[in-house]
Amino acid sequence: MSPLAEIVAITAVCVLSGCLGSLLGLGGGTFVVPILTLAFGLDLRLAIGASVISVVAGSAAASPRYLDEGFANLRVAVTLEVATVSGAIAGALLAGHLSTRALYTVFGVVLAVSAVQMLRHRQDRDGLAVPDDPIADALSLHGTGTRAGTGTAVRDIRPYRVTRTATGLTMMTAAGAISGLLGIGSGAMKVPAMDLAMRLPIKVSTATSNLMIGVTGAASAVVYLQRGDVVPLLAGAVALGTVVGARIGSRLLAVVPAEALRAIFLVVLLIVSAQMLLRGLA
Amino acid sequence: MKAAPGAPESGARQVALVLRIGGGLGAALVLAGLAVSFAGSGGGWLHGSGDDPLGGNAAMRLSDLIGGLRHGRAGAVVLLGTIVLAATPAAGVVAAGCTWLRARRAWLAGVAAVVLLLLVLAGILGAAE
Numbered sequence: 162m163s164p165l166a167e168i169v170a171i172t173a174v175c176v177l178s179g180c181l182g183s184l185l186g187l188g189g190g191t192f193v194v195p196i197l198t199l200a201f202g203l204d205l206r207l208a209i210g211a212s213v214i215s216v217v218a219g220s221a222a223a224s225p226r227y228l229d230e231g232f233a234n235l236r237v238a239v240t241l242e243v244a245t246v247s248g249a250i251a252g253a254l255l256a257g258h259l260s261t262r263a264l265y266t267v268f269g270v271v272l273a274v275s276a277v278q279m280l281r282h283r284q285d286r287d288g289l290a291v292p293d294d295p296i297a298d299a300l301s302l303h304g305t306g307t308r309a310g311t312g313t314a315v316r317d318i319r320p321y322r323v324t325r326t327a328t329g330l331t332m333m334t335a336a337g338a339i340s341g342l343l344g345i346g347s348g349a350m351k352v353p354a355m356d357l358a359m360r361l362p363i364k365v366s367t368a369t370s371n372l373m374i375g376v377t378g379a380a381s382a383v384v385y386l387q388r389g390d391v392v393p394l395l396a397g398a399v400a401l402g403t404v405v406g407a408r409i410g411s412r413l414l415a416v417v418p419a420e421a422l423r424a425i426f427l428v429v430l431l432i433v434s435a436q437m438l439l440r441g442l443a
Numbered sequence: 444m445k446a447a448p449g450a451p452e453s454g455a456r457q458v459a460l461v462l463r464i465g466g467g468l469g470a471a472l473v474l475a476g477l478a479v480s481f482a483g484s485g486g487g488w489l490h491g492s493g494d495d496p497l498g499g500n501a502a503m504r505l506s507d508l509i510g511g512l513r514h515g516r517a518g519a520v521v522l523l524g525t526i527v528l529a530a531t532p533a534a535g536v537v538a539a540g541c542t543w544l545r546a547r548r549a550w551l552a553g554v555a556a557v558v559l560l561l562l563v564l565a566g567i568l569g570a571a572e
Contacts, residue, residue, distance in 0.1 A: 164496050165481070204499055214525045221466035221531045225459035235455050239539055239555050246561040250568060257572055300550055304452065375462075375532035376558065380565040382529040387569030389504040393521035394480060394496045397473035400528060404470050 168394065171201060172402040175215060179406025182346065183223040183371060184417055185426060190216040190345035190378075191275065193399055194268065195433045198440075203395070205261050209344035210390035211399040213253075213382045216346045218400035219407035220375030224368075226411040232368035234304045234361065237323060238376075240296075241369075244330040245351070245377040248337025253384035256342045266441030268343050272434035275349035276427055291360050296326035304365070321362055329359040333373075341381040346374035364414070371411075454542035458535045465531025472524030480517035505570075533562050 162170070178192035190212040197208035227233040256264065297303060302323040336350035348370045355366035385391055480496065494500060496518075503511065503522050511519025540555030 167497060168477075203497065207497075207499060207502065210502075214528060217532060218466065218469065218528045221462045221469070221528065221535075224535075225462045225466075228455040228459040228462075231452070231455070233455070235452055235458060235539055236551055239536060239551065239558060242536070242558045243554060243561065246558055246565070250561065250565045253565070254568060254572065300554065301548070376536060376562075379529050379532045380562055382525075383505075383562065383565045384569035384572070386505045386526065386529065387566065388572050389502050391503065391522070391525065392497055392499070392501045393503055393518040393525060394477065394501060396525050397477055397521040400525060401470060401473055401477075404466065 167201065168398045171197070171395070172398045174200070175399050175402025176406040176409070179215070179219045179222075179403035180410040180413070181406075181422075181426060182219055182348070182403070183407040183410025184414060184422060185348065185367070190219075190340075190343075191272070191349070191430075192433070193403070194344060195272075195437060197395075197399070198265075199433070199436055205264055206256075206390050207392050207395060209256065209264070210385045211392065211396040212344035213378055213385050214391065214396040215399040215403035216340075216344065216378035217375050217382055219403040220346070220371055220373075220378065222404040222407040223411040224372040224375060227368035227371060227414075231305070232364055232414075233372045234302070234323075234365055234369045235372070236300060236304075237302050237355070237359075237361065238369050238372045240300055240302065240326065241329060241333045241351075241355075242373055242376045244333035245337035245340065245347075245373055246380040248334040248339075249341035249377045249380040250384065252338035252341025252343075253381040254341075255338075256344075257384075257388055257390075259342075262441050264343070264441075265437050269434050269436075269438030269441055271339055271343060271345070271349075272430055272437060276430040276434060278349050278353055280427065291322045291324045294324040294326050297323040300326075302326065321360070321365070324360050325358050329354050332358060337377050337380075340374075340377045341384070344381065344385070346370075346378065348374060367414070453546055453548075454539045457538045457542050461534045461538045462531055465527060465534055469524045469526075469528035469531060472527055473521050474524075476517050476519075476521030476524055479520060483517055533559065536562075 174196050193212040193215050194208045197203045198205050305320045332354035336347040340347040351370040352366045355361040356363055503518055508519055508522055536555050536558050540552050543551040
């Protein structure tokens with residue numbers, strides 16, 4: 162394949178991955194690294210370097226809409242970014258010292274865990290008591306959001322209370338470390354931390370995760386850029402595709418049947434996970 | 444003052460605007476750099492002759508930016524675009540912090556400042572690698 166055809170193909174595939182990443186709150190990187198390494202045979206470290214840039218670009222493209230529509234909780238995002246950025250710095254620095262096989266193995270395991278997370282049926286826990294949380298009270302993290310619903314654009318707005326911020330911060334540190342290590346958004350870890358632990362509504366969790374992914378990715382991107390692990394043309398092509406895909410995904414969030422999408426994503430994730438593990442362990 | 448239910452919260456519009464501008468500018472620079480690269484070595488891109496533009500030898504560091512731009516390297520323009528993209532979320536945090544500072548929400552402004560300090564630390568540690 163000529164370089165031009167390769168760049169066009171990479172950009173096109175990243176449109177799809179960016180769209181899926183935005184819809185599922187995962188960031189496009191979850192798919193970008195496996196695609197670049199398994200399908201295009203690129204070096205894993207360079208793929209991760211490109212993915213980190215695409216993660217930031219995808220977040221910057223999708224988040225404005227979520228902010229305008231009141232889906233994303235900016236106060237929660239910035240508070241949790243303290244943890245994700247700390248973790249991302251540690252992960253990105255560690256990535257420079259791990260072997261390629263170790264990175265493939267960790268990637269395969271993380272994708273498998275993400276698939277298991279997808280299997281869990283998520284639902285808003287309306288009516289359940291929410292424990293008081295002094296951190297959430299002090300930082301006024303509570304907000305209003307839309308009730309989870311699929312295939313409908315009708316907004317059912319209701320207030321929610323945020324809880325267990327300390328637990329969320331702990332989980333976010335781990336999510337940030339994985340993000341920095343593998344160049345992915347780690348939305349599969351961020352969304353459950355907000356949805357299950359902190360009791361944010363599902364769509365608020367997804368939108369807030371998308372917003373946070375950009376800042377986490379920026380911390381990793383700085384380390385990768387300083388280390389010389391970024392090929393500008395590759396990162397540029399991947400970022401452009403992801404930006405276009407993320408914009409499409411953010412427009413589809415209110416109308417796409419999330420359960421059907423999750424089922425398709427689950428199958429793809431399991432296949433890719435097995436292939437990455439094979440590369441790491443073979 | 445609390446926003447109406449479902450309305451964007453304090454600072455959200457400013458952050459959204461910063462993300463739109465930064466994302467658009469970064470993407471435009473990347474696109475321009477790609478176009479210049481193609482124009483400069485179109486034959487090589489079409490037929491696969493010359494250096495691989497996606498290979499490890501084409502990797503650049505942050506410190507290569509100024510020299511690359513001075514010498515008119517298209518890769519440096521794309522690199523500038525990726526740097527703008529990478530800096531955009533940090534600019535969003537600055538916008539949020541300023542809004543909260545003006546609204547006298549000192550705790551939230553402090554948290555935003557901590558995030559920015561961590562991003563600076565990332566740059567320092569990355570350079571020391």
